[in-house]
Amino acid sequence: VVNKRVSTLLKSGKFKQIPDNEDEIWLGLTADKGSDSVKLGFLIANRDGNINTIENLTLLALYDGDEKRKPVYAGFKSVAKEIDALSELIVDGKTYKIKK
Numbered sequence: 001v002v003n004k005r006v007s008t009l010l011k012s013g014k015f016k017q018i019p020d021n022e023d024e025i026w027l028g029l030t031a032d033k034g035s036d037s038v039k040l041g042f043l044i045a046n047r048d049g050n051i052n053t054i055e056n057l058t059l060l061a062l063y064d065g066d067e068k069r070k071p072v073y074a075g076f077k078s079v080a081k082e083i084d085a086l087s088e089l090i091v092d093g094k095t096y097k098i099k100k
Contacts, residue, residue, distance in 0.1 A: 002027065002098070005044060005058055006091045016048040025089060025096045030057070031076075033067040040076050042083075 006025060009015040018024055026045035031038060039062040045051050060083075063075035073080075089096050 001058060001060070002042070002044075002086065003089055003091055006046075006089065006096070009044065009047060010092060014048045016046050018046060021099075023094075023096055024099050026099045027083075029083065029100065031067075031072070036064045037062050038065060038067050038072060038075065040079060 002025075006015065018026060024046075028043040028045055028051070029040070030043060031040050033039075039059055041057050041059045043051055043056050043058075047056055050056075061076055061079045063071075065071045065075060083100065086098050086100075089098055
């Protein structure tokens with residue numbers, strides 16, 4: 001999912017390298033409780049313009065339940081492990097380090 005999002009940003013011309021960190025992709029994780037569900041998503045900071053927009057948000061997981069620590073941990077455990085394991089990404093032949 002991250003690879004596809006970065007590739008789309010590159011093709012659209014909206015990908016922006018971070019000064020002094022040109023070989024890095026910065027991901028911001030976000031969680032939100034709305035109605036009965038808790039959602040987990042990410043934003044890419046290497047985006048030209050405002051990064052805090054719905055167009056830059058990718059939903060990773062959601063569950064119906066409480067937003068207290070134990071249920072959130074249980075609900076997002078498998079996704080969190082995948083995010084933790086993500087350390088680099090190859091997009092269009094270039095290798096980027098992932099910063100979270």
